[in-house]
Amino acid sequence: MKDHPAPHDIDGNAVTPGLPMAMLAEITHRCPLACPYCSNPVELTRAQAELPAEDWARVFGEAAGLGVLQVHISGGEPGARRDLAQIVASARAAGLYVNLITSGIGITRDRLEELDRAGVDHVQLSLQGIRADMADRISGHPGSWDKKMCFADWVAEIGFPLTINAVVHRQNLDRLPDMIALAERLGARRIEVATVQFHGWAELNRPALMPTREQAAVARQVVNAARIRLRGRMVIDYVPADHHAVYPKACMGGWGSTGLNVGPDGTVLPCHAAQSIPWMRFDNVRDRSLSEIWHRSDAFNAFRGTAWMAEPCRSCERKTVDFGGCRCQAMALAGDARATDPVCSKSPLHGQVVARAEADAAADAQAFTYRRMTKGG
Amino acid sequence: MTAPLPEHPAPLIAPEDIPYLPRGVRLADDRVRGIRVLQAPERAMQLDPIGHAILSELDGTRSMAHIARDLAARYEAPEDQIARDLRDFLTGLIERRMVFLKDPA
Numbered sequence: 001m002k003d004h005p006a007p008h009d010i011d012g013n014a015v016t017p018g019l020p021m022a023m024l025a026e027i028t029h030r031c032p033l034a035c036p037y038c039s040n041p042v043e044l045t046r047a048q049a050e051l052p053a054e055d056w057a058r059v060f061g062e063a064a065g066l067g068v069l070q071v072h073i074s075g076g077e078p079g080a081r082r083d084l085a086q087i088v089a090s091a092r093a094a095g096l097y098v099n100l101i102t103s104g105i106g107i108t109r110d111r112l113e114e115l116d117r118a119g120v121d122h123v124q125l126s127l128q129g130i131r132a133d134m135a136d137r138i139s140g141h142p143g144s145w146d147k148k149m150c151f152a153d154w155v156a157e158i159g160f161p162l163t164i165n166a167v168v169h170r171q172n173l174d175r176l177p178d179m180i181a182l183a184e185r186l187g188a189r190r191i192e193v194a195t196v197q198f199h200g201w202a203e204l205n206r207p208a209l210m211p212t213r214e215q216a217a218v219a220r221q222v223v224n225a226a227r228i229r230l231r232g233r234m235v236i237d238y239v240p241a242d243h244h245a246v247y248p249k250a251c252m253g254g255w256g257s258t259g260l261n262v263g264p265d266g267t268v269l270p271c272h273a274a275q276s277i278p279w280m281r282f283d284n285v286r287d288r289s290l291s292e293i294w295h296r297s298d299a300f301n302a303f304r305g306t307a308w309m310a311e312p313c314r315s316c317e318r319k320t321v322d323f324g325g326c327r328c329q330a331m332a333l334a335g336d337a338r339a340t341d342p343v344c345s346k347s348p349l350h351g352q353v354v355a356r357a358e359a360d361a362a363a364d365a366q367a368f369t370y371r372r373m374t375k376g377g
Numbered sequence: 378m379t380a381p382l383p384e385h386p387a388p389l390i391a392p393e394d395i396p397y398l399p400r401g402v403r404l405a406d407d408r409v410r411g412i413r414v415l416q417a418p419e420r421a422m423q424l425d426p427i428g429h430a431i432l433s434e435l436d437g438t439r440s441m442a443h444i445a446r447d448l449a450a451r452y453e454a455p456e457d458q459i460a461r462d463l464r465d466f467l468t469g470l471i472e473r474r475m476v477f478l479k480d481p482a
Binding site: 022064065067095097121231234 | 386400471473
């Protein structure tokens, strides 16, 4: 560890870390599905490198002490870990609110009841498409649709609050009204409609996934109309296609400001895609406490505050609204993690980004590069 | 992101409705920040003393009108003003699916 007088950003400007509210715990990268836009890194962590449940219990205690109120237990498929209920119980014991983020595949009814007793507060179920043909092809897992619908029934019978997480892209966006109707039928309190973020696996699949501008515009209308129709009955959270937007998304609500991710092997990241910034070094909960990592690590401090920003962000009135956009997208599209997110209409690269998105959207590609662990995983 | 809702949407809640916190929504202490919060699916809402006072009244047995009457007596405030504040605050939470209303038995 370097000897810092005080936390500082990538340029040496002093920064003041706040307190995190939420932690994403990706307890495994193992997953029965192979979705071509998986948010896990292309370099997947193997089972033998996973943090044991006792370490997760310690990390949850440290997280609660640091100000974290909610944990999102995710993966891969968290159900791939046999000790999932033990991990959930330790998070509840630490005082955290437990969201289980699952594909619903591989968790039996008995296990779901065990997870209820362990203290899962809320279940978020992923949706890859509508009906078996589409959902099974996109997830790369024959039978996934039937299993998922069965799982959703168990969630309702046990009484968990349910969120449907529909990941949308060119090959399923035209079915958005059906996805919203399905979430309603399943009794979901919320549906999160999230357009694919083009990092990692999704970056490899841009010509198969990039929505068209027309699709993005129609999706916005569908969401707006459904919000009015479903007011007081179901919440719709919408992450639009930012390649077609005027301003970038406020990734993580600002780097290192309110959230942190802990990966299967204990690596702590400011966001789940941060490992796509090749020069950045990340700490591990096996070596340092979560509090020390949050407050002192170079990775978390690198892009805190606004002093590190260059033009056009520096003089932009939106710099505390969208924080310069996504650092990982800046890395991927501008080749520089410090640059203005090139999806921003003020970025000098914006024209190129839009042209490339439109070219990918116009591609007739259907075939996917599925997310797979290389052999030995 | 908020949906552009009609300017005068229909009321979601009436004086005889009985509001309650559904499963997965609970009041909790935020010991680090020294405040009370409403924990809900994928959302923790920081509460001011008024919000906390209102939500503490949701016992699943008393109606909106009843709660407004009780709060007005306790805080020696005009009942119609309390009823309006109560309705506005809970309407926002009903829209977010953090407060439910009991089906009339």
